[in-house]
Amino acid sequence: MTDPVPVAVLGARGRMGQEVCRTVEAAQDLTLVAAVDIGDELSSVADAGPLVVIDFTHPDVVMDNLRFVIEHGIHAVVGTTGFTAQRLDVVRGWLAAAPDVGVIVAPNFGIGAILSMRFAELAAPHFESVEIVELHHPDKADAPSGTAAATAHRIAAARAAADSPPIPDATTTELAGARGADIDGIRVHAVRARGLVAHQEIILGAEGETLTIRHDSLNRSSFMPGVVLATRQVAAHPGLTVGIDSLLGL
Numbered sequence: 594m595t596d597p598v599p600v601a602v603l604g605a606r607g608r609m610g611q612e613v614c615r616t617v618e619a620a621q622d623l624t625l626v627a628a629v630d631i632g633d634e635l636s637s638v639a640d641a642g643p644l645v646v647i648d649f650t651h652p653d654v655v656m657d658n659l660r661f662v663i664e665h666g667i668h669a670v671v672g673t674t675g676f677t678a679q680r681l682d683v684v685r686g687w688l689a690a691a692p693d694v695g696v697i698v699a700p701n702f703g704i705g706a707i708l709s710m711r712f713a714e715l716a717a718p719h720f721e722s723v724e725i726v727e728l729h730h731p732d733k734a735d736a737p738s739g740t741a742a743a744t745a746h747r748i749a750a751a752r753a754a755a756d757s758p759p760i761p762d763a764t765t766t767e768l769a770g771a772r773g774a775d776i777d778g779i780r781v782h783a784v785r786a787r788g789l790v791a792h793q794e795i796i797l798g799a800e801g802e803t804l805t806i807r808h809d810s811l812n813r814s815s816f817m818p819g820v821v822l823a824t825r826q827v828a829a830h831p832g833l834t835v836g837i838d839s840l841l842g843l
């Protein structure tokens with residue numbers, strides 16, 4: 594039997610971090626060597642000797658964390674949101690100097706959420722209209738969600754590849770925000786309400802029919818199979834991997 598993979602968790606006292614620590618401790622092939630949160634020294638992560646760092650912190654700090662981890666030759670599984678195309682390019686730049694290091698950045702590790710994004714991408718060119726509604730707990734720092742932004746980018750790319758016409762919208766008078774955010778021409782609406790965890794609807798419309806693709810994360814255990822899969826595989830995937838679709842064969 595091989596030794597368990599040493600894992601450190603950043604954001605360990607947070608909602609996701611606590612769930613990830615419990616999951617790592619319960620997995621026979623993984624071992625938790627550091628659980629770090631705000632106020633702890635990042636150097637304690639390197640001192641603990643992890644093969645993989647899992648980051649669920651905050652969009653404002655995740656880039657500093659990633660640079661530290663990559664510079665120390667540690668693989669990273671990142672669930673923290675806030676990754677723009679520019680940020681991903683910066684990560685690729687750091688990885689160019691550390692070609693053996695693997696980094697997986699995924700806006701959503703829930704298998705159902707990942708599938709729903711794929712379904713939306715497939716459906717979008719076949720419908721005149723498409724809008725996204727994401728619904729989350731009110732303690733969430735970022736809006737719209739990373740998942741919604743990624744879904745919008747993928748839908749827009751699929752529509753562009755299919756030469757889809759612009760989405761119809763006759764709005765000429767608007768209270769700011771009423772039509773949501775515009776991400777690559779796709780309208781994204783964010784709802785925050787106590788009791789919710791993480792939910793998303795992609796509403797597609799054509800003459801005489803609508804299709805609604807809905808995903809619900811009812812608790813944070815929904816993200817754990819994807820996090821564990823990425824943690825097990827990241828060392829075998831040097832460079833930057835965005836999303837875990839490829840690990841799932843999608």
Ligand SMILES: NC(=O)C1=CN([C@@H]2O[C@H](COP(=O)(O)OP(=O)(O)OC[C@H]3O[C@@H](n4cnc5c(N)ncnc54)[C@H](OP(=O)(O)O)[C@@H]3O)[C@@H](O)[C@H]2O)C=CC1
Pocket residue numbers: 603604605606607608609610629630631632649650651652654671672673674675699700701702703735739816
């Ligand atoms: N990819 C996915 O599948 C998922 C992604 N997420 C994303 O993960 C991130 C975290 O979400 P969630 O757990 O709900 O948020 P929380 O606020 O509950 O947890 C974040 C934790 O990170 C801590 N933290 C802040 N700065 C640092 C730092 N510099 N070093 C170490 N820890 C730090 C926070 O401390 P403090 O509270 O004191 O600031 C907090 O304990 C968000 O970006 C969220 O969108 C969430 C769910 C699933």
Ligand SMILES: O=C(O)C1=N[C@H](C(=O)O)C[C@H](O)C1
Pocket residue numbers: 674700701729733734737738739740741790791792
């Ligand atoms: O903050 C959350 O809770 C979540 N964040 C991720 C996102 O912004 O997409 C993933 C999931 O929606 C839960």
